[in-house]
Amino acid sequence: MQTKISLASHIGDYKFDNLLLNAAGVRCSTTDELEKTLDSMAGGCVTKSATPEERAGNESPRMKALPLGSINSMGLPNHGIDYYLKFAEENQGQNGKQVILSVAGLSIDQNIEMLKKVQESAFDGLTELNLSCPNVAGKSQVGYDFDAVRDVLTATFKFFKKPLGLKLPPYFDFNQFNGISEVLNDFPVTYINVINSIGNGLVVDPETESVVIKPKGGFGGLGGDYVKPTALANVRALRQRLDPRISIIGTGGIKSGMDVFEHVLCGADLVQIGTAFGYEGTPIFERISKELEEIMDKKGYQTLDDFRGKLKTI
Numbered sequence: 001m002q003t004k005i006s007l008a009s010h011i012g013d014y015k016f017d018n019l020l021l022n023a024a025g026v027r028c029s030t031t032d033e034l035e036k037t038l039d040s041m042a043g044g045c046v047t048k049s050a051t052p053e054e055r056a057g058n059e060s061p062r063m064k065a066l067p068l069g070s071i072n073s074m075g076l077p078n079h080g081i082d083y084y085l086k087f088a089e090e091n092q093g094q095n096g097k098q099v100i101l102s103v104a105g106l107s108i109d110q111n112i113e114m115l116k117k118v119q120e121s122a123f124d125g126l127t128e129l130n131l132s133c134p135n136v137a138g139k140s141q142v143g144y145d146f147d148a149v150r151d152v153l154t155a156t157f158k159f160f161k162k163p164l165g166l167k168l169p170p171y172f173d174f175n176q177f178n179g180i181s182e183v184l185n186d187f188p189v190t191y192i193n194v195i196n197s198i199g200n201g202l203v204v205d206p207e208t209e210s211v212v213i214k215p216k217g218g219f220g221g222l223g224g225d226y227v228k229p230t231a232l233a234n235v236r237a238l239r240q241r242l243d244p245r246i247s248i249i250g251t252g253g254i255k256s257g258m259d260v261f262e263h264v265l266c267g268a269d270l271v272q273i274g275t276a277f278g279y280e281g282t283p284i285f286e287r288i289s290k291e292l293e294e295i296m297d298k299k300g301y302q303t304l305d306d307f308r309g310k311l312k313t314i
């Protein structure tokens, strides 16, 4: 007999009845897509990263499904901050679901402009500042420039009083884990979300002897199975280094309940599903919830706290 198992979690004062969310960028560009996710088993939804004005994004083909995941160079196509802010204001907290508003300005000024708009709005949910888009030609990922991260957070927290999360790129070196953590621990950041896609990978089709996406000569962000070990490493390393007041959303390589279990074992408070959600749609949230509950039941866990962050070393 299955004792009552809970997949509930929280970030700051925000309660999620289920720890599963979509990842920004996947099936979340329109209000229809976002409403579908809110109507599913997911604990909430995340909007496509917004820029101040609507953007068409990069030329197609700009995303390719692959046997072990995906590569994309979308180039930040979105309907603009006003479109998503309106949706967020109207849907945040409905039926106990959280709406996370993702913003990705192409400059510090654009980020400040959008965050000022959010601060002055009626939206009282979580905002996710994306510092890790790898696909705008000529723009590097802010998350790799620790001084720039410090600058944008210093400017932001002069006026932004609402809860703020940061979407960060994957880090690959202990000096980077240390460097970003030293910056983040200096600011009232509510959570960090690791990882964004592994930027500027290259997929080749040997039949046609060609790249598979058009933008940037075929270079694009990798997602799916390719990135799970890097995602788990970033969740674990930042959990070990960040002040406990900063929550962690684990993103990267999740397509099963076992993948979620591993992310939570490494310290994730919530998880986001990108590539696999893109392929499977909202039924994935029910499938993965059931798989995770079965794993927890077999292991004798009732809540996520029973095993969160308790990864063993040998």
Ligand SMILES: O=C(O)c1[nH]c(=O)[nH]c(=O)c1I
Pocket (backbone or CB within 6 Å): 025, 049, 072, 073, 074, 075, 076, 077, 104, 130, 132, 133, 134, 135, 136, 196, 197, 221
């Ligand atoms: O190309 C994109 O739109 C994109 N693609 C990604 O893989 N991550 C991001 O943060 C973004 I803003």
